Amino acid sequence: xxxxxxxxxAIREDVRKVVRLEYWNVAWSISYVAVVGLAMxxxxxxxxxxxxxxxxxxxxxxxxxxIRFEARGANARFNYGYDRVNGLGFVVAAVALLAxxxxxxxxxxxxxxxxxHVTIGSVRLxxxxxxxxxxxxxxxxxxxxxxxxxxxxxxxxxxxxxDKLIHTDALMNKANWQTPKSTAxxxxxxxxxx
Amino acid sequence: xxxxxxxxxxxxxxxxxxxxPRDISGTTDRIAGSHSIRTGIVAGPMSRPDRVxxxxxxxxxxxxxxxxxxxxxxxxxxxxxxLNHAQLDLVIGPFSDDTPWRNEVAVSExxxxxxxxxxxxxxxxxxxxxxNRWIMTVEQVIRDQAGGA
Numbered sequence: 001x002x003x004x005x006x007x008x009x010a011i012r013e014d015v016r017k018v019v020r021l022e023y024w025n026v027a028w029s030i031s032y033v034a035v036v037g038l039a040m041x042x043x044x045x046x047x048x049x050x051x052x053x054x055x056x057x058x059x060x061x062x063x064x065x066x067i068r069f070e071a072r073g074a075n076a077r078f079n080y081g082y083d084r085v086n087g088l089g090f091v092v093a094a095v096a097l098l099a100x101x102x103x104x105x106x107x108x109x110x111x112x113x114x115x116x117h118v119t120i121g122s123v124r125l126x127x128x129x130x131x132x133x134x135x136x137x138x139x140x141x142x143x144x145x146x147x148x149x150x151x152x153x154x155x156x157x158x159x160x161x162x163d164k165l166i167h168t169d170a171l172m173n174k175a176n177w178q179t180p181k182s183t184a185x186x187x188x189x190x191x192x193x194x
Numbered sequence: 195x196x197x198x199x200x201x202x203x204x205x206x207x208x209x210x211x212x213x214x215p216r217d218i219s220g221t222t223d224r225i226a227g228s229h230s231i232r233t234g235i236v237a238g239p240m241s242r243p244d245r246v247x248x249x250x251x252x253x254x255x256x257x258x259x260x261x262x263x264x265x266x267x268x269x270x271x272x273x274x275x276x277l278n279h280a281q282l283d284l285v286i287g288p289f290s291d292d293t294p295w296r297n298e299v300a301v302s303e304x305x306x307x308x309x310x311x312x313x314x315x316x317x318x319x320x321x322x323x324x325x326n327r328w329i330m331t332v333e334q335v336i337r338d339q340a341g342g343a
Contacts, residue, residue, distance in 0.1 A: 117218050117324025119300040122333050129334045131215050131326065 011161065018157045018166055019067060021150060022060040025169070028146035029057045032139070039132065039139040048107045052100050053143065059093035059169035066165060086165055093168040100172065147173040218324035221283050222331065229261045234273035236287025244317045247305045248286055251319070254335045255284075274299065277322050284332070288315035295320070300329050307340045 007015075033053045040050055066089035074081040110116065120133045151173030158166035217223070225231055233252065240248070252263045268276075274295060276282045289301055290313065302319040309316040319336070321329050 117322070118326075119323045119329060120215065120326055121300070122330040124337050129330065129337070131330060133215055133326070 014157050014161050015067070018154070018161065018163075019064065021153055021157070022063050022169070025060040025146070025150045025154075025173070026057060026064070028150065029053065029060070032143040032146065033057070035139045035142055039135040048103060049140070049143075052103055055096045055100050055103075056147070056172050058096035059089075059165065059172050062089035062092045062096075063165045063169060065089065086163070090165045090168060093165055093172070097168055097172050215326035215330065217327045219280055219322065221280075221322070221325045221328040225259055225261045225283060225328070231255060231259065231261050231263045231284060232282045233263050233265050233284045233286060234276060234282045235265055235267045236270045236273060236285065237267045238288075240317070243306065244288075247317060251286075251305045251335065251339065254339060255332065258331060258335055274320075277320065280322070283321075283328070285320040286317065287320070289318045289320065290315045299323055300325070302329075302332055303336050303340075305336060305339075310340075 033050065036050045036053055040047055066085045069082040069085035072082045120131065120136065122129050122131050123135075124130075151170050154166055154170040154173065157163075158170050231252075235248070252265075256262055266282075270285075270287055273282065273285045273287070277285050277299060285299075286305075289295065291301075293301060293315070295301065300321045300323055302321070304310055304312065304316045304318055306317060319332050321332060
């Protein structure tokens with residue numbers, strides 16, 4: 001039995017919305033992974049944020065792959081269709097979310113225990129030397145906006161569709177809209193610290 | 195044209211965000227207060243062009259900060275310890291771009307522009323992590339020299 005068959009129009013409409021949202025999610029994520037990548041230089045703190053942004057790409061991609069499979073009907077090899085691909089995608093997304101959490105905890109604990117001093121260098125642009133911390137703040141401000149909007153739009157859809165994969169992605173976006181704040185706070189603290 | 199002007203204005207505004215960044219351990223303030231830059235040179239043979247580059251660099255740092263350089267010499271390990279214990283402000287010696295010290299300290303670009311892409315250890319300046327204003331000052335001096343070379 002395929003996912004697509006027998007669903008009311010409202011659910012089909014929600015699925016269409018969520019697929020569109022996830023394509024936007026992937027596009028935005030790639031854009032801020034690129035921006036944060038450009039701004040990070042050799043900063044370890046930024047590298048963690050960047051890895052987390054990269055991991056954030058996994059749930060929407062897992063969903064987009066899963067939804068394509070789910071739409072297929074049953075065949076001789078898979079007598080019950082491909083509905084459970086969603087479950088597989090959920091495992092992938094959940095592992096990615098767990099990895100993000102572990103990264104954040106490890107990073108925070110190591111920084112706290114070793115009383116890490118963050119080095120952020122500078123770059124020369126149009127004849128002016130600019131501290132990379134300002135770029136990091138700008139990149140993080142930019143990286144805050146897409147997850148904030150997409151995450152909020154996703155949550156009600158995930159609840160209506162009872163889709164755990166979308167729900168994981170919405171949670172990931174929630175985590176992602178909070179990390180830029182902490183990274184920006186870190187960069188600001190590095191600027192002010194004395 | 196308009197876009198280029200906007201970018202230029204943005205860059206000038208950013209570069210004008212003085213006095214940030216600051217140093218976590220206040221190296222820049224200490225140098226300004228004591229008028230001295232405690233510099234450790236890694237002991238070992240140094241080629242004539244390297245010596246010239248080091249002297250040129252240190253003179254430029256003196257001019258930039260208005261402080262004078264107090265030199266000392268020792269093995270790299272001992273100098274790194276002194277640097278991390280705030281007994282030195284600067285270490286100069288041969289380090290590669292991916293030196294294992296990179297996680298412990300901030301390593302500059304090569305002091306000699308003709309060695310910019312060299313993979314083997316070349317003469318670089320090393321600063322304590324987190325001294326972001328001081329690191330920026332050293333980076334500016336190296337860039338100025340590369341531009342003027």
